[in-house]
Amino acid sequence: MTTRRTESIDPRATLRGGLPDRYLTPEDLVTMFSLPSVETVYAWRRKRIGPPGFRVGKHLRYDPATVRAWVNEQSALEDAA
Template structure:
């Protein structure tokens, strides 16, 4: 992976410019990887997709999911 100071390494929103793994998602949200798998099973986390037997996440979809979560939190607090 390119160094974090490399402008090619990050998309807008601070996410890497590559498909993310469940480990990446766990690190991003500071949760155990088991939590990421539970989110996927319950369909409550960011949308992922399968590449063979591997799960991957589109950084743009993760960014959109984060924005939705933030909007839901704001409207629930009002």
């Protein structure tokens, strides 16, 4: 019988190497972008300035492809300035 080893996946490394096979949590965004707290993610959502997320019941989730597109968009805006 084989046992599977569960490892904690760093969302920053996962997005660099390819898209993760799960939706991201607000905590993942805090880690990825070195934000001060989850409240920053919720403030971005209220102000509609962060990556678009969606609700699954009471939980907020982010599609990794959408987050990557948002990052690329922010980079393009910064390059244009």
